[in-house]
Amino acid sequence: MNLFKIISELEKVDPEIMDRLTHRRSALTALGDLSKKMAMAAAPIAIGSAFNKALGQNTLTTVTDVLNYALLLERLEYSFYDQALKAATLTVPLTGAARTAIETIRAHEMAHVTLLTSALGSAASPAPANGFNFGTAFSTYDTFLTFAQAFEDTGVRAYKGQAVAIKTAGNPNNVLQTALQIHSVEARHAAHIRYMRRGATAGNQTTIMPWIVNADANGAPAPVYGAGNPVATFPAEGNVAQGGITNLTTALGATYDAADVSAAFDEGLDSTTVTNIAKSVVVF
Amino acid sequence: MSNITQKGGDEAEFAKPLYTPIKRRSFFMYAGATAGATALLLSGCDDDDDNVTMNNGTVSLGSGDVGVLNYAYALEQLEAAFYAQVVATPYSGITADERTALTAISKHEAIHRDFFKAALTAAAPGQIIPGLNPDFSKVNFSDRNSVLTTARTFEDLGVAAYNGAGSLIKTNDYLLIAGKIVSVEARHAAYIRDLLVPGSFSGSDVVNAQGLDQALTVTQVLTAAQPFIKETLNGDNVGK
Numbered sequence: 001m002n003l004f005k006i007i008s009e010l011e012k013v014d015p016e017i018m019d020r021l022t023h024r025r026s027a028l029t030a031l032g033d034l035s036k037k038m039a040m041a042a043a044p045i046a047i048g049s050a051f052n053k054a055l056g057q058n059t060l061t062t063v064t065d066v067l068n069y070a071l072l073l074e075r076l077e078y079s080f081y082d083q084a085l086k087a088a089t090l091t092v093p094l095t096g097a098a099r100t101a102i103e104t105i106r107a108h109e110m111a112h113v114t115l116l117t118s119a120l121g122s123a124a125s126p127a128p129a130n131g132f133n134f135g136t137a138f139s140t141y142d143t144f145l146t147f148a149q150a151f152e153d154t155g156v157r158a159y160k161g162q163a164v165a166i167k168t169a170g171n172p173n174n175v176l177q178t179a180l181q182i183h184s185v186e187a188r189h190a191a192h193i194r195y196m197r198r199g200a201t202a203g204n205q206t207t208i209m210p211w212i213v214n215a216d217a218n219g220a221p222a223p224v225y226g227a228g229n230p231v232a233t234f235p236a237e238g239n240v241a242q243g244g245i246t247n248l249t250t251a252l253g254a255t256y257d258a259a260d261v262s263a264a265f266d267e268g269l270d271s272t273t274v275t276n277i278a279k280s281v282v283v284f
Numbered sequence: 285m286s287n288i289t290q291k292g293g294d295e296a297e298f299a300k301p302l303y304t305p306i307k308r309r310s311f312f313m314y315a316g317a318t319a320g321a322t323a324l325l326l327s328g329c330d331d332d333d334d335n336v337t338m339n340n341g342t343v344s345l346g347s348g349d350v351g352v353l354n355y356a357y358a359l360e361q362l363e364a365a366f367y368a369q370v371v372a373t374p375y376s377g378i379t380a381d382e383r384t385a386l387t388a389i390s391k392h393e394a395i396h397r398d399f400f401k402a403a404l405t406a407a408a409p410g411q412i413i414p415g416l417n418p419d420f421s422k423v424n425f426s427d428r429n430s431v432l433t434t435a436r437t438f439e440d441l442g443v444a445a446y447n448g449a450g451s452l453i454k455t456n457d458y459l460l461i462a463g464k465i466v467s468v469e470a471r472h473a474a475y476i477r478d479l480l481v482p483g484s485f486s487g488s489d490v491v492n493a494q495g496l497d498q499a500l501t502v503t504q505v506l507t508a509a510q511p512f513i514k515e516t517l518n519g520d521n522v523g524k
Contacts, residue, residue, distance in 0.1 A: 097482055174451055192478060242464070
């Protein structure tokens with residue numbers, strides 16, 4: 001949920017960002033109309049220069065920074081699933097086991113919001129006053145699942161990208177372990193969403209596995225699976241070099257496919273890259 | 285340390301920038317300081333358990349980050365051996381989809397195993413644990429439920445082990461690597477769980493009311509894994 005961390009950072013730099021973004025909404029609507037004609041993956045919604053202003057200071061140096069970042073991401077995820085479960089367009093397809101699974105995931109995201117809010121106490125950033133607008137994400141069941149996969153895979157990458165920052169900040173109250181415990185739950189969600197996409201309802205996309213094979217976007221926004229910054233620390237999901245070993249396909253005493261090597265390791269993402277992914281798919 | 289202390293009278297010389305011409309006397313002083321520091325480092329790594337396999341069949345995982353790497357290596361060995369057997373002797377009624385996915389998982393675990401072996405070979409070749417002998421006598425590899433239930437145990441245990449060990453890791457690079465692997469184990473766990481009981485990918489038996497996955501101590505994990513390994517593992521100094 002690093003997406004959310006970004007937003008809270010923005011609020012710190014520019015406390016009135018939510019207000020100013022709201023005033024821009026009419027302009028954004030025009031952009032939105034244009035983007036409806038395009039595939040979801042090609043529907044970036046520009047949030048404006050406010051984001052970029054904050055990116056210059058986008059270094060999360062304290063544990064409070066990291067937790068607020070996580071809180072924003074979790075709020076976004078909770079809102080995403082909550083809106084999906086209430087969306088009229090998804091009433092018919094989102095039934096039975098699929099609905100139960102999404103309700104389970106929503107409950108976990110709510111629990112994460114509660115946990116992080118409690119941990120932060122008075123240091124917790126306020127929730128975005130105008131909530132989140134996911135544009136056309138709920139137009140069809142397939143689109144919804146594609147967005148969900150993108151959010152979950154990004155969430156996994158985002159938490160992973162902050163592990164060293166928490167450690168460097170001194171890991172107070174064993175925050176690192178708590179973050180890891182959230183991180184693996186997000187990975188379970190990601191696997192299940194991918195499993196759902198694989199199913200008949202989403203169009204028998206049997207190439208989609210519960211794990212990320214190479215840097216395959218599977219229709220989700222390609223940057224979700226691309227490299228972060230710096231690339232050496234945050235390579236793309238197709239990466240086959242780990243721990244100073246340049247190519248695990250041939251360097252381990254046995255020959256492995258690049259697809260299997262890439263799938264055996266999830267990659268982290270820096271907060272700047274996560275922010276850029278977030279602003280391409282979310283309106284505040 | 286004693287070497288450095290004895291040279292205390294040469295502190296001013298010692299502090300000189302390295303680019304000044306080094307006189308023969310001070311060269312030996314640097315050499316002595318380095319030897320002292322190296323001895324200190326090695327004593328910190330070794331303790332008294334540099335014999336990884338004891339006479340009684342006990343395998344010590346060692347201490348510090350090397351201990352954490354050996355700990356991960358032991359668990360990945362167990363998982364890799366298990367899935368290799370699953371792929372070699374598929375359970376009756378296995379579907380094409382299941383076979384494809386379980387084959388992929390077996391590759392992931394073999395890659396993890398071989399990666400840790402390579403990392404340990406680079407970091408501490410004298411302290412790497414040997415290949416372990418798994419004990420799968422309680423698993424019925426022809427029975428789907430027996431295989432998947434065991435797989436679920438291993439995957440959930442792997443996630444909890446990595447989650448619990450993260451805070452023990454001192455080296456940033458190792459922490460990153462552990463993070464890259466734990467989420468893949470969680471993806472495996474979710475998939476196996478969905479095969480056993482649809483929708484149980486993050487059931488309340490592994491994810492608590494706070495939305496947190498399990499995190500287990502080294503002792504807890506080894507206790508759970510021990511019945512599947514013929515050697516006795518000692519993880520008392522892992523991360524210390």
